[in-house]
Amino acid sequence: MTGGRQPEMAGGTDRENSQFHFIVPLNVGGHHYTSTLPILRKFEESMLAAMFSGRHLVVKDDEGRYFIERDGANFGHILNFLRDSQLPPPGKAKDVYKEALYYGIKPLADILRRHRSIIEEEEVAKFADQCPNAQDKAEEIASLLQKKFADTLSRKSRVVLQFTQELSWESVHHSPSTGKTIGNYYIPYDFDQDKSHENHKCPLPEIAMGEMSESDKGKTLNFFGNYFEKLGYKMEVTPGECREEVWSQNITWPGDGLNSITIHCTKKIYTLDFS
Template sequence: METTTFEDVVELNVGGKLMTTLLNTLRHEPDSMLAAMFSGRHVISKDKDGRYFIDCDGEVFTYIIDYLRFGKLPSQEKAIDVYDLAKYLQIMSLAEKLETYHSVKYRNQIAEPKTQFEDVVELNVDGKLMTTLLKTLRKEPDSMLAAMFSGRQVVSKDKDGRYFVDFDGEVFKFILDYLRFGRLPPQEMALDVFDLAKYLQIVSLAKKLEIFHSVKYRNQIAELRKRVENNGYQKVKEKTINEIKKSNVGPQENKVLNFFSSYGNSCCIPNKDRCKTPGDFTTSINIFIDIESTYLTEDMMALLVHELCKLGFAKYTVTREWNNRCKNCGSDKEFKQIILLTH
C-alpha cells in the first residue's frame, strides 16, 4: 500500500486559502479524519505548487486549526459553520464544546423530531398527576418549561400517555399556580419553590421569592459562609461539635459553650475551681481556640449558631461576650459564649 511521508511543517491549500502548520497540530485529535488524512496511510492530493489540498472552506478551517493549536473557540456568529466542519472532520471534543453555544443548540433543537401537543396537557410530575393548559406551560417564554413544551423537543411519557416531568410534584404545583394565577407559595414552601423556579428559569417568580424571609435568610447564610470559609471556620465548627459530643450531655439538656483563646498564663485556663461559669447552667463546655490562626468574628459566630441549630444541638441560641477574672492570678480573660436552648 502506498504511503505518504510528511515534513514536520506542512503547507496547505484549504479551498484556495494558503496556510502552514505543524504536522503534530493536524494529528492532535488522533481519532479525527484530519489525523487519519495526515497519518501517512493515505495519499493526499496536492496543488500545482506542491501544497496538500483540503477541499473545504478555508476561512472556517482557520478556526479548526486555532482550536487544535491553542484550544481557542470561535465566536457565536461562526459557531454553526465551525461545528458542522468539526463534525465532518470528527473533531469531537470541539463539536461537544460548540453544542453549548446558543446558535448550535437552537439549530439542533429545530432539527429534532417535533412533538404536537393538545391545548390541554396531562402531566405526571414524579408520580403526582395534574392537568393544565399548554399556554400555561409556555407562559414564561424564556423558561426551561416553555422550551420543554415548545414542540421542538421530545418529552417522555408514562405508561398511560401522560407527559412525565421529573420534579417534586408537591413543589411543582406551586409553579403551576404562579403561572396560572400569579399566586405565590406560603412561607414554609418558599425555599423549595425558589430553587425549582431558578432551575426552570422562571425568573419573575424567583425574583418575587427573593424577598421571602426564608430565601433571604438562606442567601445571607451563603454569604456568611463565603466570608468565613478561609478563616479557620471549619476547624472551629469541628472542634465545637467534638467537645459537645465528648461532654456526654443529653440532647434535651440546655448547655453553655465558652470559647476561650489558648493564649495567656496556664493558670487562666478556666475550670470550676478557678473561674466563675457565667449563666445559670449546670452544663458548661469550654472550647479553646488558637487565636494566632483563628479569630472568632461575629460572622463566624453567627454561622456557627445557625449550623448547630440545623444539626439538632439546639432550637434557639443566645450569643454573648464576657470578661472573666481568674481566681488564681486575678487577670481578666475575655471569651465568647453560645447558649444552646433545646426547648
C-alpha cells in the same frame, strides 16, 4: 404476550410537537398535576417552556402523564404563579425558591429572593465561602456530636462554644444578715492588683472559636444552623455566661452589712442544643 404500556416519548420535531394537547397531564415525582400548554410556556426562557416547546424529548409514564423527575410537593405553587402570579405562603418561600430556580421561573425567583429566610441563607452561603474556618468548626462540632450520641443513645445533645473575647468580670457582694446578693457593684482595688485571674480559662466551652465581630458571630451561628439542618439535626442556640468564680475576698466594713466580695467571669458562651 405484551407487558404494560411502555413509556412514550413526545417532542423533538414539528410532527411530534403536535402530540402535545392543550390540556397537559403531569407527573412530578409522583405528584399528579394538570395544566395547559400556554401556562407551561408562559416564560419562554424557562425550563418548562423548553420541555414543552417540541425541541426536547419528554418522557411519559404508563398512564400517559408527562414525567418530571423532581420532588413534586411544591410544584403546585409554581403552577399558581404561572397561572395568576400567586405567591406561596411565607413558610414555603425557601422550598419554592429552589423549585423556581430549577424550573428557570426567573420572575418568581426574583420575588422570593427578597424574603428574609432566603436573604439570610444566601448570606450564610456567601459567608461560608469567605470564611472556610466556619466549615472546619462545623465539622469539629459534628464529630463531637457523633461521639456524644453514640455514647448516650439520647435523642438530644448539646455542645458549648465560646468566641475569643476580652476578659469580663462581675463583682457580687453577699450579705449574710439579709441574704441579699448585689451584682455589678464595683471591682475591688485588690482584684485589679492581683493578676492571677488573668489566666482564667472558662471550663464549660468544648469548642473554642476565634475572635469575631457580633455580626460575624451571628453569621457563624446561622451557618451552623444551616449546616446541621442538612445533616438532619435541629439546632437551637442559647446565649449565656461562664459565671465561674475567679476571685473572692472577705471584708468587714462597718455599717455595710456585707462580709464578702466574689468576682465571676462573665464571658459569653453559647449552648447549641441538638435534637
